[in-house]
Amino acid sequence: xxxxxxxxxxxxxxxxxxxxxxxxxxxxxxLRSFTRTEEPPNPAAAAQLDxxxxxxxxxGFICDTEKCIGCGxxxxxxxxxxxxxxxxxxxxxxxxxYIFTMDGEVFVDSPNAGRDGFTAEPMNLKYxxxxxxxxxxxxxxxxxxxxxxxxTVCPVNATYRTEDGVVLIDQEHCIGCRYCIQACPYGARxxxxxxxxxxxxxxxxxxxxxxxxxxxxxxxxxxxxEICPVGARVxxxxxxxxxxxxxxxxxxxxxxxKPTLGTEPKVYYVGFEKGVQ
Amino acid sequence: MLLAVFLFVFIGLRVxxxxxxxxxxxxxxxxxxxxxxxxxxxxxNYASSPACAQCxxxxxxxxxxGDHRTVSCENCHGPANIHLEGKALPVVDTSRELCxxxxxKLTARPASFPQVDMNEMGGDSKCITCxxxxxxxxxxxxxxxxxxxxxxxxxxxxGQHEPWLRPxxxxxxxxxxxxxxxxxxGxxxxxxxxxxxVPHTLDxxxxxxxxxxxxxxxxxxxxxxxxxxxxxxxxxQQG
Numbered sequence: 001x002x003x004x005x006x007x008x009x010x011x012x013x014x015x016x017x018x019x020x021x022x023x024x025x026x027x028x029x030x031l032r033s034f035t036r037t038e039e040p041p042n043p044a045a046a047a048q049l050d051x052x053x054x055x056x057x058x059x060g061f062i063c064d065t066e067k068c069i070g071c072g073x074x075x076x077x078x079x080x081x082x083x084x085x086x087x088x089x090x091x092x093x094x095x096x097x098y099i100f101t102m103d104g105e106v107f108v109d110s111p112n113a114g115r116d117g118f119t120a121e122p123m124n125l126k127y128x129x130x131x132x133x134x135x136x137x138x139x140x141x142x143x144x145x146x147x148x149x150x151x152t153v154c155p156v157n158a159t160y161r162t163e164d165g166v167v168l169i170d171q172e173h174c175i176g177c178r179y180c181i182q183a184c185p186y187g188a189r190x191x192x193x194x195x196x197x198x199x200x201x202x203x204x205x206x207x208x209x210x211x212x213x214x215x216x217x218x219x220x221x222x223x224x225x226e227i228c229p230v231g232a233r234v235x236x237x238x239x240x241x242x243x244x245x246x247x248x249x250x251x252x253x254x255x256x257x258k259p260t261l262g263t264e265p266k267v268y269y270v271g272f273e274k275g276v277q
Numbered sequence: 278m279l280l281a282v283f284l285f286v287f288i289g290l291r292v293x294x295x296x297x298x299x300x301x302x303x304x305x306x307x308x309x310x311x312x313x314x315x316x317x318x319x320x321x322n323y324a325s326s327p328a329c330a331q332c333x334x335x336x337x338x339x340x341x342x343g344d345h346r347t348v349s350c351e352n353c354h355g356p357a358n359i360h361l362e363g364k365a366l367p368v369v370d371t372s373r374e375l376c377x378x379x380x381x382k383l384t385a386r387p388a389s390f391p392q393v394d395m396n397e398m399g400g401d402s403k404c405i406t407c408x409x410x411x412x413x414x415x416x417x418x419x420x421x422x423x424x425x426x427x428x429x430x431x432x433x434x435x436g437q438h439e440p441w442l443r444p445x446x447x448x449x450x451x452x453x454x455x456x457x458x459x460x461x462x463g464x465x466x467x468x469x470x471x472x473x474x475v476p477h478t479l480d481x482x483x484x485x486x487x488x489x490x491x492x493x494x495x496x497x498x499x500x501x502x503x504x505x506x507x508x509x510x511x512x513x514q515q516g
């Protein structure tokens with residue numbers, strides 16, 4: 001018991017230790033922050049990639065709920081273009097029908113995710129005797145958020161936001177933990193099932209809408225925008241003042257889904273109604 | 278003091294190798310550019326409508342002039358790139374169901390969008406037997422090619438009649454339930470006009486022109502000049 005430490009000594013030593021620990025803890029991050037600022041992005045390598053111009057392109061998307069007729073051709077086009085499994089459980093984009101009744105009730109349905117349209121009899125009988133005040137279709141897809149929660153939670157850093165504003169997944173990197181599926185407030189992500197044939201040969205990894213990255217990086221429109229028969233989906237460059245998206249954003253009043261979550265989505269909705277989630 | 282040194286060294290050694298960001302280390306290292314390149318180089322299936330114009334010029338032209346010009350070719354014909362590569366003929370979906378996915382009546386559709394009751398329109402026959410899918414209004418009833426002045430009674434010429442030297446075309450369909458020729462065959466302005474109905478009873482009012490002649494209580498419009506009471510009810514129904 002000769003080594004007994006007095007209370008004063010304990011506080012002194014403890015305080016020194018704490019301060020020293022904090023100092024040491026801060027060293028690596030300090031060093032990193034210095035080295036980080038000195039590392040410039042590699043512009044030459046970026047330019048090689050399809051001659052994409054990082055300075056001008058920043059993609060945006062508009063869904064016009066006043067035009068959408070709920071034909072579901074976008075869902076079909078997306079599945080055929082992107083090898084999304086045909087089963088209605090797996091979707092990069094889908095269409096929801098909102099029905100508001102005179103009593104203030106809200107009904108939402110999406111039979112087969114809208115893949116086969118909304119006209120089959122069994123699905124409409126359910127809504128026959130409603131006193132409808134208003135009803136419309138809402139196309140849904142990945143919002144490619146500016147502040148994406150799915151990216152924040154990924155434990156292996158497999159998903160990230162590109163310079164042109166699209167959230168991509170490195171499917172060779174993804175471990176299929178599904179944390180991002182829980183984190184996404186829009187339900188945009190799904191796990192590729194075992195039996196599916198995918199572009200990269202990976203199954204049991206997470207997949208989601210890329211705004212048809214292979215099409216937009218070649219100057220084409222996403223397949224769903226290309227196929228929409230009524231022009232309810234609009235796509236373009238938010239930094240180009242002449243792009244259809246920018247023109248529409250300046251002409252129409254738009255809204256985003258769940259704005260209070262601070263995810264800053266880049267899919268804007270025309271003809272928004274309170275109650276649409 | 279010993280404890281302090283121990284903790285100092287331990288925490289130092291423990292913390293130094295652990296970086297604040299893992300993205301540049303080991304499995305966490307991800308090559309964003311390689312991944313973007315992979316996504317960007319995926320095959321394209323939908324070729325967009327102008328690609329079809331190279332070979333199918335006549336259909337393309339009629340499609341461009343018709344009301345379906347906003348509906349891209351691949352909506353009905355399927356993705357075209359496999360056809361452009363010469364690997365397959367495009368699948369053409371001509372079923373009623375495909376037309377119905379857009380045109381079947383649904384409450385949720387915008388009211389201005391053309392919709393029909395699929396149970397009543399056309400029976401079981403395919404929509405494309407009457408409607409040209411590339412130019413859907415091309416198959417619609419023919420419009421009256423002549424002026425309508427003093428020609429209120431279509432059937433006096435277009436009904437059953439004795440052989441003429443140059444006979445006007447006869448009505449090719451049944452007249453049952455079709456008393457208003459112009460609601461289908463008139464020009465757009467007339468089709469859109471709703472003919473006013475007779476708001477009162479007809480008891481003791483066989484002679485319409487007593488009240489509705491020019492100078493009467495409620496005179497007929499100027500373009501009705503020369504018409505007699507006999508013809509009023511063929512357009513203006515009661516109720």
